[in-house]
Amino acid sequence: MKKIKWLLTVPALLAPAASMAKEAAGEAAAVAGAVPDITEGWWHLWNEMMWDIGLIGGLFAIVIIYLLVKYRRKNSDEEGKGVKLSQLAAAGWIFIPAFLFIADDIFLAAKNFEQWQKMRTPPAESYEVAVEGYMWGFDITYPEGITATNELRVPEGKAIKVNLTSRDVVHAFFVPDYKVKWDMVPGSQTHLWFNAKGIGEHVLTCAEYCGTMHSGMYGKVIVMPEAEFRKWVEENKPKKAESTGGEA
């Protein structure tokens, strides 16, 4: 019996310890870059949840199988007999495991909320672009006045804030590589931001069913070395003479 009691306390003790070890690893990752990496944050949270669920679920499965085998009925007229516990022991068996599991849940919820806050708060020095969804594409406007469709060019390593809206129906701006997705709502301004990592092309797609060509509503996020991006901006931005010519 003693052996069983010991076994039952193991999962409850392990869960918070495992969480703490993983938290320390996450803090080290956060100091590495100046622009926070929300993509890594989601991976970190995912791994943490999987470890928690795996450890607790695995240990419970082992204990359950052990008890099922040990206390199985050996002949058809065998009757079980309950173990007598004092009131204090009974309360302990209820409240201590419940407290540990709830504490672990609250810890995970707090980490989740922290990641959420990061995801919803673009860094102050973000490069801002405006994107308007329509059936079926993405119209992009840069702060320098450049406009483009379905190709969002961004400088590498910068925080990019994307202001979102829609011209017709509800769309969603989704970049799977960065684990960011947000609705584009007609008549409303929403936003998301990401850390432009990885020079090259990243899929941009609509993630809200928006009509017959929804599955064809594709674009690209093109991450360029910063100098190359600046050069592209200089070459493509509207010339002053053209933009003010009408008013003169």
Ligand SMILES: [Cu+2]
């Ligand atoms: Cu759409």
